[in-house]
Amino acid sequence: xxxLRAEAEALDGKDxxxxxxxxxxxxxxxxxxxxxxxxxxxxxPGRLAEVMxxxxxxxxxxxxxxSGWWTAPERIGDRIAPLVGAAPGQIVVxxxxxxxxxxxxxxxxxIARDPGNPSGGRDEIxxxxxxxxxxxxxxxxxxxxxxxxxxxxxxxxxxxVLGDRTAAVLLNHADYRTGRLHDLPGxxxxxxxxxxxxxxxxxxxxxxxxxxxxxxxxxxAVGCTYKYxxxxxxxxxxxxxxxxxxxxxxxxxxxxxxxxxxxxMRAEFEAxxxxxxxxxxxxxxxxxxxxxxxxxxxxxxxxxxxxxxxxALTDFFLRCVxxxxxxxxxxxxxxxxxxxxxxxxxxRCEGAGDxxxxxxxxxxxxxxxxxxxxxxxxxxxxxxxGDAERAARILARTLA
Amino acid sequence: xxxLRAEAEALDGKDxxxxxxxxxxxxxxxxxxxxxxxxxxxxxPGRLAEVMxxxxxxxxxxxxxxSGWWTAPERIGDRIAPLVGAAPGQIVVxxxxxxxxxxxxxxxxxIARDPGNPSGGRDEIxxxxxxxxxxxxxxxxxxxxxxxxxxxxxxxxxxxVLGDRTAAVLLNHADYRTGRLHDLPGxxxxxxxxxxxxxxxxxxxxxxxxxxxxxxxxxxAVGCTYKYxxxxxxxxxxxxxxxxxxxxxxxxxxxxxxxxxxxxMRAEFEAxxxxxxxxxxxxxxxxxxxxxxxxxxxxxxxxxxxxxxxxALTDFFLRCVxxxxxxxxxxxxxxxxxxxxxxxxxxRCEGAGDxxxxxxxxxxxxxxxxxxxxxxxxxxxxxxxGDAERAARILARTLA
Numbered sequence: 001x002x003x004l005r006a007e008a009e010a011l012d013g014k015d016x017x018x019x020x021x022x023x024x025x026x027x028x029x030x031x032x033x034x035x036x037x038x039x040x041x042x043x044x045p046g047r048l049a050e051v052m053x054x055x056x057x058x059x060x061x062x063x064x065x066x067s068g069w070w071t072a073p074e075r076i077g078d079r080i081a082p083l084v085g086a087a088p089g090q091i092v093v094x095x096x097x098x099x100x101x102x103x104x105x106x107x108x109x110x111i112a113r114d115p116g117n118p119s120g121g122r123d124e125i126x127x128x129x130x131x132x133x134x135x136x137x138x139x140x141x142x143x144x145x146x147x148x149x150x151x152x153x154x155x156x157x158x159x160x161v162l163g164d165r166t167a168a169v170l171l172n173h174a175d176y177r178t179g180r181l182h183d184l185p186g187x188x189x190x191x192x193x194x195x196x197x198x199x200x201x202x203x204x205x206x207x208x209x210x211x212x213x214x215x216x217x218x219x220x221a222v223g224c225t226y227k228y229x230x231x232x233x234x235x236x237x238x239x240x241x242x243x244x245x246x247x248x249x250x251x252x253x254x255x256x257x258x259x260x261x262x263x264x265m266r267a268e269f270e271a272x273x274x275x276x277x278x279x280x281x282x283x284x285x286x287x288x289x290x291x292x293x294x295x296x297x298x299x300x301x302x303x304x305x306x307x308x309x310x311x312a313l314t315d316f317f318l319r320c321v322x323x324x325x326x327x328x329x330x331x332x333x334x335x336x337x338x339x340x341x342x343x344x345x346x347x348r349c350e351g352a353g354d355x356x357x358x359x360x361x362x363x364x365x366x367x368x369x370x371x372x373x374x375x376x377x378x379x380x381x382x383x384x385x386g387d388a389e390r391a392a393r394i395l396a397r398t399l400a
Numbered sequence: 401x402x403x404l405r406a407e408a409e410a411l412d413g414k415d416x417x418x419x420x421x422x423x424x425x426x427x428x429x430x431x432x433x434x435x436x437x438x439x440x441x442x443x444x445p446g447r448l449a450e451v452m453x454x455x456x457x458x459x460x461x462x463x464x465x466x467s468g469w470w471t472a473p474e475r476i477g478d479r480i481a482p483l484v485g486a487a488p489g490q491i492v493v494x495x496x497x498x499x500x501x502x503x504x505x506x507x508x509x510x511i512a513r514d515p516g517n518p519s520g521g522r523d524e525i526x527x528x529x530x531x532x533x534x535x536x537x538x539x540x541x542x543x544x545x546x547x548x549x550x551x552x553x554x555x556x557x558x559x560x561v562l563g564d565r566t567a568a569v570l571l572n573h574a575d576y577r578t579g580r581l582h583d584l585p586g587x588x589x590x591x592x593x594x595x596x597x598x599x600x601x602x603x604x605x606x607x608x609x610x611x612x613x614x615x616x617x618x619x620x621a622v623g624c625t626y627k628y629x630x631x632x633x634x635x636x637x638x639x640x641x642x643x644x645x646x647x648x649x650x651x652x653x654x655x656x657x658x659x660x661x662x663x664x665m666r667a668e669f670e671a672x673x674x675x676x677x678x679x680x681x682x683x684x685x686x687x688x689x690x691x692x693x694x695x696x697x698x699x700x701x702x703x704x705x706x707x708x709x710x711x712a713l714t715d716f717f718l719r720c721v722x723x724x725x726x727x728x729x730x731x732x733x734x735x736x737x738x739x740x741x742x743x744x745x746x747x748r749c750e751g752a753g754d755x756x757x758x759x760x761x762x763x764x765x766x767x768x769x770x771x772x773x774x775x776x777x778x779x780x781x782x783x784x785x786g787d788a789e790r791a792a793r794i795l796a797r798t799l800a
């Protein structure tokens with residue numbers, strides 16, 4: 001056995017999260033694509049069978065009240081809250097990430113322009129130019145509908161473009177391609193210094209590392225639940241609205257679920273109090289309750305322990321790659337500094353699309369991002385150090 | 401046995417859709433709330449178990465291509481299409497009805513203002529004042545974001561307010577309270593005569609009667625799938641965009657799923673061709689594939705036969721109510737004329753909230769709409785004439 005294989009075994013032996021792997025359906029595959037679709041938590045099929053056969057099949061309409069369907073968006077939001085450093089009452093689950101980005105950015109512009117805000121003339125939306133594209137497309141639509149100009153810049157350049165025309169800033173916590181973690185506390189403070197609200201997209205960090213939404217004074221945040229949170233394919237996204245801003249959260253999608261009295265069926269809209277303002281239409285119950293069940297995997301898990309293991313895993317994988325892969329065949333795009341690293345490793349590699357196909361054929365599943373990136377996600381709840389070593393070894397063999 | 405019970409038995413014996421009932425999970429309850437949440441189709445739990453354990457659990461990320469997840473929104477849209485009189489390629493499934501109303505109304509305004517359209521200065525959105533409230537709230541938001549004024553009027557008064565300032569009209573095909581069916585062909589023609597596009601909300605008619613979207617030249621339509629289509633609690637809604645208008649459909653929610661090249665991850669948005677423009681973010685696969693399975697119940701079913709049974713059921717129920725319930729205790733709000741009737745019966749009744757609670761205790765499930773309406777929905781696929789007679793009989797006993 002190589003030294004690194006022995007080291008992997010020792011690290012797995014000491015891993016306090018190792019037992020969590022049993023709570024997921026996994027096989028001999030080395031699954032390093034949990035940053036795209038998290039693995040199936042073993043309890044989900046049973047729970048969803050009960051939802052279908054008992055709650056829908058037998059109770060039917062009564063389940064909206066008796067089975068707690070109606071309150072699922074805020075109840076599940078409160079379960080996600082501790083994972084992203086939020087006190088209860090600030091997160092609702094529902095809709096896709098794109099739709100939540102739209103709500104958040106339009107609402108942010110309206111907050112910036114609030115009559116109570118002394119700075120007027122705010123007409124610029126700053127967006128992370130390196131972001132997952134949907135955020136940019138939606139921000140552009142929000143800009144068009146609110147009479148703003150879109151300013152796409154790299155996150156590091158954000159402070160330089162902020163000013164009294166800034167209406168909102170939309171940033172990704174981690175770059176989906178390189179895995180680079182951006183400076184959420186510092187950038188949030190910079191946006192606030194310019195008198196504007198900031199929207200953070202947590203798709204690539206929630207469930208992988210501490211986010212600290214409340215602690216860092218984040219105004220609005222969105223994220224998906226199917227990556228590190230393992231909620232299932234296309235499971236509903238969430239929206240965080242800081243408690244202090246909730247009275248001023250003015251949604252561009254004021255569906256009946258965000259009404260103060262949804263069953264009053266009143267012709268006039270009156271927004272509900274609190275995070276409920278972020279709801280829109282009837283929640284998608286099957287997907288939502290699958291997500292709720294999937295969150296059981298977080299019971300008793302400290303997000304700090306998750307972060308420690310995530311960094312140990314990516315460090316160890318990079319060491320194995322360095323040891324096994326011939327020099328010059330791959331180049332890591334993922335920052336070496338822990339403070340700048342998410343929970344994935346991105347390797348630039350010639351012919352990356354073909355290399356990833358061959359890795360998948362050999363049971364190592366990551367993904368390919370055009371034009372030349374191999375992306376490996378490390379989900380601390382179920383990826384082992386043995387997985388990391390094996391992935392690097394098979395990568396080296398594939399490139400040999 | 402009363403004459404009406406004998407008649408119900410005879411009608412059930414001749415019912416060509418009677419065997420469909422076996423495809424749903426039902427018990428001794430008389431379920432007349434399928435216009436709020438359709439009953440569970442018996443094949444759904446098995447299909448969704450396979451999606452969870454095999455497609456998500458074993459194939460994981462590969463299912464986006466190998467299990468057809470990625471193309472589900474348009475594939476399922478094409479299965480709904482014949483039920484609403486649409487040729488393929490015009491419907492996508494996803495998001496809630498409210499979100500789809502937003503897409504449709506904003507897109508309609510943009511179509512009305514298209515540079516190719518000779519009439520400028522269109523700044524009025526006409527909305528059905530009797531509509532399910534969410535449509536009005538969302539239309540108001542669309543008006544605010546597009547610089548329009550909202551004009552709420554009863555559907556019958558729509559022609560009188562149309563003109564060269566009309567930018568879009570949003571109408572419900574059936575009134576959710578009374579069950580009144582509006583004149584889709586006539587109102588569509590009137591809106592077109594004013595040079596504007598019309599958006600129809602089909603929540604209360606799709607799956608209950610022929611809609612004829614293509615035949616009547618409807619521009620845009622939306623609808624939920626959890627009422628007469630039995631897709632499950634909060635199952636995804638759909639959006640119809642008439643083929644000829646698709647090149648001009650300019651979505652206010654241009655998520656990455658509506659991009660011409662979604663995996664190109666390009667910073668610039670370029671809309672896909674066709675109905676795909678109505679997609680937004682990652683589709684909610686569990687709910688979506690439950691819906692897809694639920695649509696199997698429509699195999700071999702003619703929507704004309706459904707309509708014929710629906711009218712026969714509501715006629716028969718009204719006759720039983722007339723025969724059993726003491727005069728003056730209830731008043732039907734549902735039009736007697738077939739051309740003006742959807743697939744529900746609404747009875748005004750003193751103390752309706754309490755009456756409905758007592759009906760439910762006795763196994764007759766309808767719903768209550770404030771302030772004084774008992775609402776009974778008749779889903780032709782699984783409601784029998786025996787159900788209708790029994791519901792009227794228990795209603796009479798409850799009011800006695």
